Amino acid sequence: MAMDAQTIANMIREGIPGANVKIEDLRGDGEHYSAHVISPAFKGLSRVQQHQLVYKSLQGKMGGELHALAIHTAPPKD
Amino acid sequence: MENIVFERIKQDIGSNDIVLYMKGTAVFPQCGFSAAVVQILSQLGVAFKDINVLEDAAIRQGIKDFTNWPTIPQLYIKGEFVGGCDIVREMYTSGELQDLLKEKGIAFKAAA
Numbered sequence: 001m002a003m004d005a006q007t008i009a010n011m012i013r014e015g016i017p018g019a020n021v022k023i024e025d026l027r028g029d030g031e032h033y034s035a036h037v038i039s040p041a042f043k044g045l046s047r048v049q050q051h052q053l054v055y056k057s058l059q060g061k062m063g064g065e066l067h068a069l070a071i072h073t074a075p076p077k078d
Numbered sequence: 079m080e081n082i083v084f085e086r087i088k089q090d091i092g093s094n095d096i097v098l099y100m101k102g103t104a105v106f107p108q109c110g111f112s113a114a115v116v117q118i119l120s121q122l123g124v125a126f127k128d129i130n131v132l133e134d135a136a137i138r139q140g141i142k143d144f145t146n147w148p149t150i151p152q153l154y155i156k157g158e159f160v161g162g163c164d165i166v167r168e169m170y171t172s173g174e175l176q177d178l179l180k181e182k183g184i185a186f187k188a189a190a
Contacts, residue, residue: 047165048147055148063148068111070164 002030003066008058009035015057016041026070034070042075050074083140095184096126097154099141104128111163112151118170123187124179156182 005023012021012035019039026032035054042050050073055062062069091097096119102108104116104126119126131138131150142148145159153160155178160166169175179186 047168048159048161051162051165052146060148063142072164072168 003061004030005033008033008066008069011059011061012037012054012057015059016053020076026068032068033066034072037071037073038076039073040076042073047073083136084144086137087141087144090127090129091154091157094127095156095182096124097129098126099129099131099137099150099152099154101130101132101150103130108132109150111149114163115151115153115166118166118175121187122170122176122179124184155179155184 005025009021009023013019016037016039018041019037022036024034024036026034037050037054041053045053051071054071054073058066058069098104098112098115098119100107100109100112100115102112104120107113107116116128129137131141138150141150141152145152147159147162149162151163151166153162153166160175160178161169166175169178176186176188
């Protein structure tokens with residue numbers, strides 16, 4: 001079961017309020033995505049913690065329905 | 079059940095400087111993300127223990143629960159979770175991974 005880009009983006013936006021989310025379908029196959037997420041919620045967090053927030057917003061879909069999602073996270077630049 | 083698996087993980091990451099939980103082996107990775115991390119570690123010339131989660135369903139699920147991280151590969155250095163493929167790649171490119179190895183006293187090959 002694949003997920004569409006809009007669903008992924010919406011879940012991340014819901015899970016991380018104020019997040020700026022950009023999803024790319026890397027191969028156009030609905031299976032391999034990358035997510036660029038910018039959010040003030042990431043301030044002061046390690047990369048691991050930032051990615052854990054993204055995974056949490058996906059509510060267990062990652063590794064299941066969602067096979068491949070490259071994640072890039074950062075707090076907004078001042 | 080979970081405790082036995084967690085104990086094995088703790089022992090592996092405690093007794094090896096660098097441990098990579100991956101799909102396939104260092105010689106024959108079976109997933110592009112795992113292969114990418116193997117390549118980075120090879121470029122750094124560091125020895126690491128590869129643990130093939132495809133051969134062990136308990137570890138495959140156990141390491142995800144242990145780290146609170148839903149995907150494979152997972153890189154541990156000196157018992158500490160460093161990240162998955164994206165983070166390791168970012169850290170290698172920025173030089174942070176090299177700094178971390180230095181800080182932990184693990185010798186590596188500097189990029190030519």
